[in-house]
Amino acid sequence: MPEITRGADRPPGTRYGNRPTMKDVAARAGVGLKTVSRVVNGEPGVTPDTERRVQEAIDALGFRRNDSARVLRKGRTASIGLVLEDLADPFYGPLSRAVEEVARAHGALLINGSSAEDPEREQELALALCARRVDGLVVIPAGSDHRYLEPEIRAGVATVFVDRPAGRIDADVVLSDNYGGARDGVAHLIAHGHRRIGFIGDMPRIHTAAERLRGYQAAMADADIPVAEHWMSLGATSPERVRREAEAMLCDRDPVTAVFTGNNRVTVTVIRVLAEHSRQVALVGFDDIELADLLQPGVTVVAQDAAALGRTAAERLFRQLDGTLVTPERIELPTRLITRGSGELSPAG
Amino acid sequence: MPEITRGADRPPGTRYGNRPTMKDVAARAGVGLKTVSRVVNGEPGVTPDTERRVQEAIDALGFRRNDSARVLRKGRTASIGLVLEDLADPFYGPLSRAVEEVARAHGALLINGSSAEDPEREQELALALCARRVDGLVVIPAGSDHRYLEPEIRAGVATVFVDRPAGRIDADVVLSDNYGGARDGVAHLIAHGHRRIGFIGDMPRIHTAAERLRGYQAAMADADIPVAEHWMSLGATSPERVRREAEAMLCDRDPVTAVFTGNNRVTVTVIRVLAEHSRQVALVGFDDIELADLLQPGVTVVAQDAAALGRTAAERLFRQLDGTLVTPERIELPTRLITRGSGELSPAG
DNA sequence: CTGAAAGCGCTTACAG
DNA sequence: CTGAAAGCGCTTACAG
Structure with a gap:
C-alpha cells in the first residue's frame, strides 16, 4: 500500500500546489501550453504524434x-444551485433528484443548500451561490421578499422559483395547484357527508399553507x-x-368528523392522533406519504x-440560459386525489 | 417593475461580462485594487474615510x-462533494442533510451527485468534483475499486467513504454495524420461535447486502x-x-414463517406481499421506515x-483538512433493534 | 499544425 | 495607510 500524503504534510495554503498544471505537462511534452489545451479539450489541429506525446x-x-x-476564463461555471427547505x-x-438529472443532462453540477425555512439563511445561501457564479438558481423560497436577487438576475443568473412563488420580483415560478388540490380534497370529504371539517396546516406566511387554506374555505363556501x-x-x-390542535378539534364540545391536513408532516402526526382516538374520523392529507396504502384505513391524499x-423548474432554468426563454411565467402543475379509504369514511353518529 | 435583462440580450459567452469587478470599484472609488480587496475582505489598515468611499x-x-x-488564487474552494446513490x-x-450541516459549520458548500448505483457514474462524478477542486469528497460507493481516487487523495483531496467501504484503497470509512445488526435481528426472530427464516436482500456486490447476509447466516448457525x-x-x-422471491418463499412446499429484509426498499415491498397473504408471517427489516409503528402489526426493524x-463522515473529512487526522480508520456505528410487533409474531402452526 | 502574449478576477508578497 | 506588479491555471485572439 503506497504511503498516502495527507494535507498535514504539506505547506499550508498550498493544497494543490503540488498538482501538475498544463504548464508542467507542456514542459514535459516539449510543446506549447496551447497545444496541451488543445489535447485536453479534444480540439482539432494536433498531429497524432504530438497528441500522443x-x-x-x-x-x-x-x-x-x-x-x-477554466470557469474563470469561460464565464459559465456549468453548475447550478438549489436552495430548498x-x-x-x-x-x-x-424534487432535488429531478433537478440533478436535468442538470446532468446539461453537463452541470448541482450545489444544494437547506434554508431550514429561515428567510435570512435562504438569502445568505442564494447569494453565496451567486458569488460562486452558479449559472442558475432554483429556489424554494423561505422568505417573501426576493428583491435581493434582482442585481444577480440582471447580471445573468437564471432563476426559477419552485413550490412557492417569488416575493416582490417578477420571475419564473413553478407551483402545484395548491388551491385547487385542497379544494378538491375538502369537497371530497363534503361529498361523503361531512360538514364539520377541520383544517391543520403550516405557518400562514408560507404560500402553500395559505393557498391550501383558501382551497378549504372555497370548498366549504361552495x-x-x-x-x-x-x-x-x-x-x-x-x-x-x-397533536394539540388535532386533539382540541376532536374533543371539542362540537367535534369535527373529518380533518384535512395541509402537508405530509401534519398528516403523519394526525394519523398518530387518530389511531389513538376511539371514534373514526375521516382524513384527507395534502402530499402523498409512503405506505399510505398499507395503513388501516389507507390514507386518502391530494x-x-x-x-x-423539480424537472419543470430545471428545464425552464436551462431554457433561460439558452436564451429560448424571455418572459417570466407562472406554471401550475395539477394535483391528484388518491382515494384509499380514510377520506371515504362517513361521519360517525 | 424594472425591465429584467435576460441572457438572450447579451453577447454570447459574456454572461458575467457586465458584472462589475474590483477593478471597476477601484476606479469609481479612486483607489487601488488592493484597497478594494481589503474592504471587501474586512482586512485592517484602511482609513474610515477610504472605506466609506x-x-x-x-x-x-x-x-x-x-x-x-478568489478560489483560484487561495487554493481551497470551501466546497465539498457528496456522491451518493x-x-x-x-x-x-x-444523511445528505447532516453532511450539509457540518459543511456549513465549516463555511463550505455541498455539491451533490447521484451515482444511481452505477460504478462508472460514481467515478465520473467523483472525478468531475475533483476537477472542480472540491476540498473533500464524501463517497457512498457504488463501485468496488476506488484506486482511481489515489492521485486525487495524494494531491490533497480529503476523502471519506460512508455506508460501504472503499475498494482497494486505504481510506477513512464510516459504516453501520451491518453484520451485527442483521445477526441481532435474525436472532430476535429465532428467539420468538422461528426456524424457517427467509432473507431477501440487495445485490451481492453491494457490501451492506453481503454483510447483512453474513449476519443472517451467523445467527442461524449460532x-x-x-x-x-x-x-x-x-x-x-x-x-x-x-415480490416474486417473497411469494416463492411463502408458498413453497416448505414455507418460511419469518422473513428478514435487507433494506428499506425490500421491506416496503415485502410488507405489501404479506398484507395480501393469508397466514401471518413474522418480519424484521433492516432500516427504519416512516409510519412503521402505525402499520398492523407495527414493523420491527434494525x-x-x-x-x-453523514455527520461522522463529514466531521472526519474536515479533520483531515485541518491536518488533525492522519491515519485512515474504519468506524462502525451501532444499529438499534426497534420492536413493534411484526418481529414478535410466533410461527404459525 | 503550433505557440507566445494577454487576460479572466481575484490574492500574495512586497515596496513605498 | 496604500498600491503596482506578479501570479493562480486556464482560454481567447492572434500571428506564424
Missing part, C-alpha cells in the same frame, strides 16, 4: 484539468357550510403543536408530483 | 466578489439451524423481483442512524 505527459504526471480556472424532507428528495374559527389552525408543523416540479 | 462604490455598482476567482431515497436525505439455499435471495431491489453516518 502530450497524452503521455498527462498520464505520467497524473494531470487533471482545473475546472475552476430541508434535504431530509421526503418531499424534497425526489357547499354553504359555515366554518367555525377553531376548525382552522395554521402554525408550526411540530408534532407537539399539531398528491403533488415533486419530481415533476 | 469604497463601500459606496460597491453599493452603487452592485459589486459581488467572484469567489471562483440516489437523493430521492429516504435513507440518503437525512442456533444450529441449517439454512436452505432457497431461503436466501440477493438481487435487485425492484418490487417485481422482491435501524441505522443515517444522520449520524
